[in-house]
Amino acid sequence: MDNLQIATPEIFLLAATCAVLVVGLFTQAKSNTVYWLSQLTLVITLIMSLTQIGDDATTGFSGAYTVDSLSASLKSWVLIIAIGIFLYSRDYVGSRKIARSEYFVLGLFAVSGMMIMVSATHMLTVYLGLELLALSQYAMVALHRDNSEASEAAMKYFVLGALASGMLLYGMSMIYGATGSLNLNVIGDILAGNSESMSAERTIGARFGLTFLIVGIAFKLGAVPFHMWVPDVYEGAPTSVTMFISTAPKIAAFAMLIRLLVGGLETLHADWQQMLAIMAALSMVVGNLIAIAQTNIKRMLAYSTISHVGFLLMGIVGTTAEGYSASMFYAITYAFTTLAAFGVLLAVSREGFEADQLSDLAGLGKRNVLLATVMMLAMISLAGVPPAVGFYAKLSVLQAAVGAGFTWLAILGVIMSVIGAFYYLRIIKLMFFDDPTDTAEVRPAGDVSAVLAINGAAVLALGIAPGIIMSACIAAFG
């Protein structure tokens, strides 16, 4: 019974999702019932996982599932962001040929997958959570089934994603061969030589497996050189699905990285540290430089994501608790800043018109000043300019990198963030300095406007008082 208790939010979410799926069969295509039920499910699950914050770390299901302060706060953030995603995409999904009840149901399944990933301390649970998330996402990308670009993106995502999963599984099997366990805590003990001595050959086997694990993780995060899918999928998928892919799953992927590398393989940190440092450097360089050349805003944000993954990894290479909490802060703030940016894009789009070119934002400051201001705050935050919250995210990972002796990486990071500032500024320029080319009225629903305003204000307010999230991140690795 104890086992089930720690997983109550997930169990509830899964049961409710199945119920929503059935309800979806009997509702009319245009009704919002499924949307409201999904939101209700998420809110209840959020409350349930908020109550887990502050509980002692508990492991159940024979060590396969753990609830600790890391999982409790990351799950809450995943849920909060999912609520935002559903709200922003409601009207978008409703006005297009997208099966709307399927969109929300698949979204709920993806959220369950993420919650499982966040709590998984066993390689099989990690893999189960990951696949639940990934399969839902493949389907979501393809939801716009009459659109050839979306189908192409889905196919590409699926093939490459399956390849990455294969790599991950192969790595897991190697580590199993070397250590004789799939439980990450046990693996950690064995590798550290606590329970039995590790022979040199077996350590090499574990390292070999580690390399494949890194490939799998890097693919899911979208780090260079495993980033090829990111721009194509971002561009091809319906904007609401792009928003989904680019926000909450990054938090889950961060959790997976922490569980696998820090929880299980920390003894081998000398090996993965270097790989992550190189990937971080490459991601920052490639992401920022290629983003400049983009004219499609979704592709631009895709490369921007890649560069932010580089920053996120920068916190982890230091292998200090401080660095892990810095990266956690980065993942969370990145997710809700990007949420605001995509929220604006969805609000600017309308039936028969996709706001996906940079020029579609021209003169937004004159068409709807609220949306333009929210977008501006998001861009300032992504560029890492104070006082927006993105500055603290950058500050904390830079601090971790300098503290761990990776000053070269920190200097590369700040130079790249200046280059990155250029394309974020270009968006502000388009919105405020240029005249509109499109005069159609931009008027999102009242609740969407209100939540967007709150989302934008949070980007600024958390920049002035970042301690609220920061203390939770420090507690998670305390």
Added chain:
Amino acid sequence: MSFPLLSLTIWLPILAGFLIIALGDGPARKIAAAASVLTLLVSLPLYFGFDPSTSAMQFRESIAWLPGFDINYELGVDGISMPLIILTTLINVIVVISAWEVIKDRPAMYLGAFSIMTGLMIGVFSALDAILFYIFFEATLIPMFLIIGIWGGPRRVYATIKFFLYTFLGSVFMLIALIYMYREGGTFNILGMHTLELGKDQQFWIFLAFLAAFAVKIPMWPVHTWLPDAHVEAPTAGSAVLAAIMLKMGGYGFLRFSLPITPDASARLDMFMIAISLVAVVYIGFVALAQRDMKKLIAYSSISHMGFVTLGIFIAFRLIAKGDDAGVALGLEGAIIQMVSHGFISAAMFLCVGVMYDRIHSREIADYGGVINTMPIFAAFMVFFAMANAGLPGTSGFVGEFMVILASFKTNFWIAFLAASTLILGAAYTLWMVKRVIMGPIGNDKVAALTDINPREFWMLAILAIFVLLIGVWPNVIGSVMHASIENLVQHISTPKY
């Protein structure tokens, strides 16, 4: 804890700025005027309640802000920062007056942005925590970016992005240096960083990081190229604030960070710094001579005058080597007086150009001629400020330059000779412009149709003229408050850290 006067001076204009934007264009001007005057009044006790006998930080406030990071909300002023704060609040009032009926496109956003920027700039001058300083320092870029980009001239987009990226690139290196020092010393407190024992190589790299930030900001040759673009394209008040206050952040940064934190590296590199300061003074002076655009001319004259500030700051180390402490203080005080004086004069010059631009919509010198015939009162002001810009004795422009030249003479004749050439060059480019614009017969029909300044413009220029004269005849009005702080700084930088 005493009354949080500094916080009030910072947050009053920032909150007022948001209020102005929120309430829209209708009441914008009135709220902006009230807020700017109120901010000025609130800042006055900083001057009158200032204790000039101590070098310690005054009006201190300290609140733990991000305990996990050791970042505190810590404020305080000394004799170096206080005059710059008063300058900021004064210029803010002038900005509101100058924009009163000129800005017709989205006045609420315009005035709100200026109001927010004022608060942020005061924050820069009063922050005692390095990260807090950095936040204010960087945050000022955002309103200025929008001001130039929305209300600027034809090439505004190029100018504003260049301005933003240049200054952003400079300051990120400073951020790395600050983080590094936190790792070494365990504190982000600026005063704590002053006493940090840093070795030779550490100081060298940290000095360069600070140099990247402040040299771009002030700006020094050869990283000055953003300034003529930004100045020319910015709206009148934007140029005035940029020249009057934003450039001073660079000079202030040298005095607050580079000198006390890396005194030995500063001493090692002082000839390099003096050399590029002299290049700014002389070479940029000649460049100014060749300008056809009035705003560009004033922009280059700003760079040249800022060369005096850096010269006054770094000549100190030559004098320390000679054991001439009085000379050191002369140079440093000269630099600060030059900063404050340039704040008034450059703002006034830009506003003068703005007055003419509002009427004729041209900044080209060639489009004017004989303005004195149609605008006699304005011409009197313009000639007065031009004289001050050229360093006429009796105006504030003379005091700072004279002190720096005097300090230079104590070290080396040739340094002083090159520095003093500004008295000729400055007079040449400023007065030649005045001759072509103001004097002579009426140049064309547009000039013939000019109307003289209205009372709003009169008072805007008159207030600035009063301060230029005040500092010119009685430099002690700001000199007296800074003696103790400068003495302390001199003592600090003459003791090697290793």
